[in-house]
Amino acid sequence: MHSEAVASRSADQRNGSPQLDAVSLAIIEQLQEDGRRPYAAIGKAVGLSEAAVRQRVQKLLDQGVMQIVAVTDPLTVGFRRQAMVGIHVEGDVESVADALTAMSECEYVVMTAGSFDLMVEIVCEDDDHLLDVINRRIRAVPGVRSTESFVYLKLKKQTYMWGTR
């Protein structure tokens, strides 16, 4: 539904860039610290009225520039195995990427320059699940020539502070 809004919208908007000004940036920063912060508090912080903040936030959400969501550590939610998978593709990379994007276990799909054509992050419940996804599902996608897996041992950092610097 709107789970992929950020990624998909960014493609749509390539030629209509929203041009965020300093105030919108500041609003986003506020919401990156706390997604439930009241509009009035944000307004005080960025120098705008409560109503103005509300309108801008709504627009940012509608445009898909940002989304306000709960994020969790997969391990604490029952997903015990994660891996980054580098993929070598022959033929059309984009179509392979689309196929992987359609898989619910693929949390993250990106086309890259370098020794891999694609990198995808996989989130699974256990080893069997992970094995199945990598060896049966991913390698079955037409165009996938080979894969290399990096099983996660420990997630050290995970932030959502883009634009805060």
Added chain:
Amino acid sequence: MHSEAVASRSADQRNGSPQLDAVSLAIIEQLQEDGRRPYAAIGKAVGLSEAAVRQRVQKLLDQGVMQIVAVTDPLTVGFRRQAMVGIHVEGDVESVADALTAMSECEYVVMTAGSFDLMVEIVCEDDDHLLDVINRRIRAVPGVRSTESFVYLKLKKQTYMWGTR
């Protein structure tokens, strides 16, 4: 800050997963769809009172199981270059990971099994910035033996739906 001094409680939580039940999972799913959804609406959806939802959400936040934040597409916020960097480490991997975690450009740091010991995601403003981070900063960290970079060409998918399956 809060009362974590209770002996039994702290023992449970120290080693990771607080074992979320179905109801907390359902609450998280609600907040993954909309981080600002009112507690009463969540309660109606998961079969709990407004007060109970409020208490559970607060606890989930305090425990660090989830966080409610705004997430954006880096490209629309002025960060034009991203890369995944695989790192070979000699010596203590954890200390290298800590050093990378401290760098604001490192959005994501994970220890892995496979041909890389660490994988980090870098978010930068431009090519110069990216070059500086990879060649000067990361490679300057003691223990980093070599790196391999995968510059992002196109982000195809990026979800935050852990636990929704």
Added chain:
DNA sequence: CTGAGACTTGCGGATTTCGCAGCAATGGCG
């Protein structure tokens, strides 16, 4: 049995959200 923990219901008061009526600045356009 007793205490702890979690949930519910109910309740006010403070806070927040929300819709709407202005109002000022902007940018075509005849």
Added chain:
DNA sequence: CGCCATTGCTGCGAAATCCGCAAGTCTCAG
């Protein structure tokens, strides 16, 4: 130049939500 539509902001009530608190229920463990 005047007109008008658009945009973004403010101010203001009304409605909804948040939040703390108290009392009662239920379950589980010691």
